[in-house]
Amino acid sequence: MVGEISDAIIRVRDITVQFGKTRILDGLNLDVKRGEILGFVGPSGAGKSVLTRTIIGLVPKVAGRIEVFGVDLDKASTTERRGVERRWGVLFQQGALFSSLTVRQNIQFPVREYLNLSQRLLDEVMVAKLGMVGLKPEVADRFPSELSGGMIKRVALARALALDPELVFLDEPTSGLDPIGAGDFDELVRTLQRTLGLTVFMVTHDLDSLYTACDRIAVLGNGKIIAAGSIADMQASQHPWLQQYFHGKRARAVMG
Amino acid sequence: MSGDPTLERIAQGNGLALCAAGSWTARFAPVLEKMVADAEKLRGSRANIFIDVSQVSKLDTFGAWLIERLRRSLTDGGIEAKIAGLSANYSSLVDEVRRVKAEPVVQARSVTITGMLEQIGRSVAGVGGTLVGLIEMLGAVLAAAGHVLIRPRGFRLTSTVHHLEQVCWRAVPIVVLITFLIGCIIAQQGIFHFRQFGADIFVVDMLGVLVLREIGVLLVAIMVAGRSGSAYTAELGSMKMREEIDALRTMGFDPIEVLILPRMLALVMALPILAFLGAMAALYGGGLVAYLYGGVEPEAFLLRLRDAISINHFIVGLIKAPVMAAVIGIVACVEGLAVQGSAESLGQHTTSSVVKGIFLVIVMDGVFAIFFASIGM
Numbered sequence: 001m002v003g004e005i006s007d008a009i010i011r012v013r014d015i016t017v018q019f020g021k022t023r024i025l026d027g028l029n030l031d032v033k034r035g036e037i038l039g040f041v042g043p044s045g046a047g048k049s050v051l052t053r054t055i056i057g058l059v060p061k062v063a064g065r066i067e068v069f070g071v072d073l074d075k076a077s078t079t080e081r082r083g084v085e086r087r088w089g090v091l092f093q094q095g096a097l098f099s100s101l102t103v104r105q106n107i108q109f110p111v112r113e114y115l116n117l118s119q120r121l122l123d124e125v126m127v128a129k130l131g132m133v134g135l136k137p138e139v140a141d142r143f144p145s146e147l148s149g150g151m152i153k154r155v156a157l158a159r160a161l162a163l164d165p166e167l168v169f170l171d172e173p174t175s176g177l178d179p180i181g182a183g184d185f186d187e188l189v190r191t192l193q194r195t196l197g198l199t200v201f202m203v204t205h206d207l208d209s210l211y212t213a214c215d216r217i218a219v220l221g222n223g224k225i226i227a228a229g230s231i232a233d234m235q236a237s238q239h240p241w242l243q244q245y246f247h248g249k250r251a252r253a254v255m256g
Numbered sequence: 257m258s259g260d261p262t263l264e265r266i267a268q269g270n271g272l273a274l275c276a277a278g279s280w281t282a283r284f285a286p287v288l289e290k291m292v293a294d295a296e297k298l299r300g301s302r303a304n305i306f307i308d309v310s311q312v313s314k315l316d317t318f319g320a321w322l323i324e325r326l327r328r329s330l331t332d333g334g335i336e337a338k339i340a341g342l343s344a345n346y347s348s349l350v351d352e353v354r355r356v357k358a359e360p361v362v363q364a365r366s367v368t369i370t371g372m373l374e375q376i377g378r379s380v381a382g383v384g385g386t387l388v389g390l391i392e393m394l395g396a397v398l399a400a401a402g403h404v405l406i407r408p409r410g411f412r413l414t415s416t417v418h419h420l421e422q423v424c425w426r427a428v429p430i431v432v433l434i435t436f437l438i439g440c441i442i443a444q445q446g447i448f449h450f451r452q453f454g455a456d457i458f459v460v461d462m463l464g465v466l467v468l469r470e471i472g473v474l475l476v477a478i479m480v481a482g483r484s485g486s487a488y489t490a491e492l493g494s495m496k497m498r499e500e501i502d503a504l505r506t507m508g509f510d511p512i513e514v515l516i517l518p519r520m521l522a523l524v525m526a527l528p529i530l531a532f533l534g535a536m537a538a539l540y541g542g543g544l545v546a547y548l549y550g551g552v553e554p555e556a557f558l559l560r561l562r563d564a565i566s567i568n569h570f571i572v573g574l575i576k577a578p579v580m581a582a583v584i585g586i587v588a589c590v591e592g593l594a595v596q597g598s599a600e601s602l603g604q605h606t607t608s609s610v611v612k613g614i615f616l617v618i619v620m621d622g623v624f625a626i627f628f629a630s631i632g633m
Contacts, residue, residue, distance in 0.1 A: 100600030117285050121318070128321055128356045137357060145597020164282060164316035195348040196317070 008067075009034045009167055009199045010055060015064035016223075017047070017054055024050050026223030028064070032167075037193055037200040039210045042220030043241065048203045049093070051220065052169050055201075056090055057081075068167070086114055088167040089160030093175065095152040097144040103130075103155050104140040110162045129158040132195075134188060150181045154188075161192065170202040174209055182206060186213040210234075219245075260284065261312075261319075263291040271304040272330070277311030280319025292322050296329045305330050310341025320346070320353045386590075386612070393590045394582075397520055400513040412518045419522035423484040424529055430483070431476055435467075435534035438475060439541030442466060447550035456550050460557055461564040463542040468569040472535035473527075474621050477580040480527055481613035485588040488519055489609035492592025493602045501593070511593075520585040527581035528574050535573065568633050576624050583620055584613045 010032040017025040024047040032038050042048050053059040055066055057073060066073045071084050097106050107126045111117065117125075127137045133154040144152060153173060160168050173189070174182035186209050193200055204210065210217055211231060218228040219242060227237050235246045261278035274295055280288060307327055312319070323339065330337040342350060404411045446459035466472075492515065495501050501511050539561075546552040552560075591609035595602050 099598035111282070115282050115285060117282075117318075118289055121285060121289055121322075124325070124356070125318055125321055128317055128353055131356050132317075132352055143598060161317075164318065191348075195352050197345065 007034045008032060009069060010201065011065075011067040012051075012055065013065045013067075015051070015054060015066065016062045017050055017059060018062050023223055025054070025061075028220075028224050030218060030225055030228075032199060032201055033216070034199055035193075035197060036215040037189065037202060037213055039214030039217045040201065040203045040220065041205065041210065041217060041245070044205075046220045047223060048220055049171055052171055052201070052203055056088070056169060086163055087165055088169065089163065089165035091153070091156050091160045091168065091170045091173055093171040095144070095156035097152060097156055097159065099144050102141050102143055103147070106144070106155060107159050107162050110159065114163060129161060130155075132161065132188075132192060133158045134184065149176050150178075150185075153177065153185065157188075161196070164196065165198070167199045167201065170200060170204075172203055172205060174204065174206045179208070183208060183212070189213050261288055261291075263288075263295055265295075265298070266308070271306070272298055273306045273308060274298075274326070275308045275311060276323065277313075279314035280309075280312050280323065281314050281316045282318040285318045285322070288319065288322050292326045295326055299330050305337035306340045307337060308341045309339055309346075310343070312343075312346075315346045315349065317349065317353065320349050321356070324350065324353045324356070389590050389594075390586055393516075393586045396512045397516060397586065397589075400510060400517045403510075403513060404517065410513060412514065415514075415518035416521050419519050420525060422487070423480065423522055424526035427480065427483055427526070427530055428533060431479055431530050431534050432537040434479065435472065435475060436537040436541040438471065439463065439467060439538030439543075440545045442471070442538070443542035443545040444549055447546065451550075457552065457556070457560055459542075459546060459550065460552070460560040463539065463546075464561050464565040465569055467535050467538040467542065468565060468573045470573075470621070470625075472538055473531040473573045473576050473580065474617065476531045476534040477527060477577070477584065477617045478614050480523070480530065480581070481584045481588075481617060482610050484523060484526075485584045485613045486606050486610050488523075488585065488588035489592040489595075489606045490602065492516075492589060493595030493605055496593060496595045497597060497602065516585075516589045519589065520582065523581045523585040524578045527584075528577040531573060531577040535570075572624075572628050572633055576621065579624075580617050580620055583616045587613045587616060 008031040010030070012028060012030040015025050015028045016023065028051065030051075040048055040051070050059055054061050055068065068084050069087060071080055073081065073084065076084065097103075098109065101109065104123070104126055107129055108122050111122060111125070126140065130137055130140065135151065135154050135158070139147065139151065139155070144155070147155065153176075157168075157170075157173070160170075170189070174185050177185060186206075189200060189202070190213050192198055202209065202214065214231070216229065217231060217234050219226050219234070219239075221239075221241055226239055227234060227242060234242055237243070237246075259278060261276070261280050261284050264275050264277075266273040266275050278284075307323060307330075309315075309323060315323075327337045327339060339350065442463055443459055446462050447456055450456055450458055492501070495515070501515070504511050504514060543552075543554060543557045546557055547554055588609045591605040591612070595605045
């Protein structure tokens with residue numbers, strides 16, 4: 001189903017993940033091309049977040065191989081792994097901002113750990129990052145508990161982008177945002193992808209995001225990728241879940 | 257990929273041209289910053305100023321910003337410095353950075369004498385607020401208890417039993433172990449020093465009075481404050497953080513009745529039980545040491561204990577226990593509900609729950625000592 005792509009930035013082969021006796025992912029294969037925005041959909045509980053967390057190494061796998069930037073993460077030494085981790089950014093579903101740090105400190109945290117920069121440059125780049133995600137510099141000294149849901153997502157994205165990663169994982173970036181905010185966020189992801197040359201791996205439920213932001217879509221079902229391709233391919237697919245998903249009431253509303 | 261970045265001046269008539277090359281990325285940022293600072297010294301009125309970036313092999317936000325910073329500081333006296341040779345890949349990044357406001361917001365961080373004095377003043381004023389908070393919580397808990405008495409179906413038995421298991425049953429091993437050891441130590445020290453006067457047997461008096469009247473209950477209360485008070489604060493605090501308490505309230509439940517009353521009741525029941533078990537363990541430990549170390553036969557120990565200790569000592573200890581439990585519980589719940597949004601706040605309030613709990617328990621013990629002395633118990 002998934003052909004070999006020569007410049008794949010993520011290459012997932014025969015991944016199996018099991019919690020107790022429940023098999024969540026069963027011999028899953030997936031390639032993510034450099035520079036694309038891959039939308040990752042599937043029914044709730046199908047294991048979308050599990051796959052994301054498996055790729056970034058938060059969930060142990062039973063079998064399979066994961067290569068990111070051409071590095072096999074199982075065989076990589078700690079230094080190599082660090083190197084890979086520096087080159088990706090992750091936006092968690094709830095933002096996962098450090099609640100005891102201000103927005104400024106949250107964004108500067110990874111930079112400060114990895115690079116030895118002057119405070120002036122840190123502050124200036126922090127303002128630049130805030131600007132990129134559409135926030136004013138005034139929010140820099142607020143704490144996460146003083147931000148709205150949409151702002152938390154934006155700050156979390158700014159933190160994910162802090163080290164200028166080549167690859168970002170977005171776990172349901174638009175969930176919990178109003179439609180306009182969600183639309184802005186999709187636009188933002190698109191713009192950043194163009195500006196920074198990002199590769200984006202986006203888990204989403206949002207049909208609008210799929211239509212407006214994604215280059216390619218992969219669908220998860222029964223622990224495998226049941227389809228991957230453009231939005232047109234998805235609409236043409238005969239798979240019952242895809243039929244329902246892309247031709248249901250909400251999809252028709254989106255397509256207008 | 258060409259490696260180290262460079263920034264060189266190219267002679268160009270009456271103008272200024274700088275040529276940037278190499279990878280302008282975060283990895284080289286410290287070097288780049290220094291180069292940019294050096295180049296900034298070249299500022300002055302010139303006919304035209306160019307920064308040629310066509311040789312830049314790699315550019316990220318840090319590099320783009322540093323070029324932008326250089327451009328801005330060279331833009332002086334009406335002549336705008338221009339960036340030339342920008343490749344299509346990076347033009348949108350440079351445009352993005354260009355929109356950044358020049359002056360980043362500076363963090364206000366100053367430590368002054370007045371600031372410190374203000375801090376002290378606020379903490380002192382805060383003590384009064386804390387007391388009011390505790391009394392408010394006591395009132396709210398009593399009101400909830402009254403409510404439950406009128407309408408017993410609102411009483412949460414399952415929850416109470418659950419908390420009783422957590423704070424009483426599961427605390428038994430550690431409480432018994434610690435009080436046993438303390439009993440051993442008191443007896444050993446007593447025998448060691450009393451032996452000089454040939455008054456070995458009086459160790460039994462000391463052990464009995466101390467354990468049953470003071471140390472037993474006080475020690476157990478301190479352990480409970482550290483073990484269960486902190487747990488209550490952390491539980492309620494994290495529920496507060498995730499808006500679970502607000503959710504309860506909107507569903508028409510009183511958080512005091514649902515969350516706090518069962519916890520308070522469990523604690524008030526648990527502490528006398530633990531204090532009793534603790535006292536027994538301490539007496540056993542003391543007796544064991546008296547026998548093994550001091551040669552006091554168990555029969556002699558028990559006889560002496562019966563003479564030295566009246567039921568009053570035991571009652572005094574047990575009367576104090578539920579009051580101390582209530583103090584610990586109220587402090588823990590007030591602190592739990594005071595938690596704000598951050599993990600740090602949760603930690604602070606858990607700490608202050610234990611600190612205030614232990615402090616108040618000791619104060620209460622002193623008050624009780626005066627009270628019982630004056631009524632002759």
